[in-house]
Amino acid sequence: MIKARVTVTLKNGVLDPQGKAIEHALDGLGFGGIGSVRQGKVFDVEIDGADKAKAEADLNAMCEKLLANTVIENYSVTLT
């Protein structure tokens, strides 16, 4: 069993109103000095088998085809 974590984040320059709202809420809780907050997504994926190279290639294909919208998002794959 291979375990992986896929992280999807907004590209630089793409407005993130949710991140902004979180940033303001943190500020309201008294956490000072926050430069910015960007919201993203994390997917923990389990894949049968032991072929790590294939799993990594498959995970990248999954990101391209579904997990990320590459118009607005970047992704990274980490095998854990």
Next chain:
Amino acid sequence: MKSAVVLLPGLNRDRDMIAALTKISGKAPVTVWQTDTEIPDVDLIAIPGGFSFGDYLRCGAIAARMPVLRAVAEKAAKGVQVVGVCNGFQILVEAGLLPGALMRNTSLKFVCREVKLEVTNANTAFTRNYSAGQIIRCPVAHHDGNYFADPETLASIEGEGQVVFRYAEGTNPNGSINDIAGIVNKAGNVLGLMPHPENLIEAAHGGNDGRALFESALGLPKAA
């Protein structure tokens, strides 16, 4: 003129779309289900609004990967006219049939109200019964209508006249770039828009500003 309406779990404006197309074309549209791999020969395919697959992952993302969308793409490549309204627009961009992306409204709020739209290109199959620069009324109801495209894509769609509708008179409800409300593909046969023209087609709706869009797409003459 024949039309088809795409059905997916979670859409909720399908009945409105079917009623509008039936009233305007005089013929009930055929319906195609998410797992259908073929769409009958029609002149217009409509993808209605709603919340397909609960908006899971991203609005329209799952729907865009269903078999019926591959069938829509095949028809679109052959020149059949396709219109996606609201979630239908989100599905078309997720399917790659239209450029850009639709993001969360800058207000972070679901917006349900009437807006003003400017018809910025009246030379498309969907807008020929409008006049260029015409301001029309149209309802919107969405949470993720904030159109975004990278600078290169934006310059391209603006330069090619692919922006068909723009929010006018300060009524942009979602923060979309350049006030974009609706765009067509390069070939001009695929239209996506966030507002709901199918909900403003007769007096009982309080107006019929949306009717000309369907009359245009169905090749019907301009209503008096």
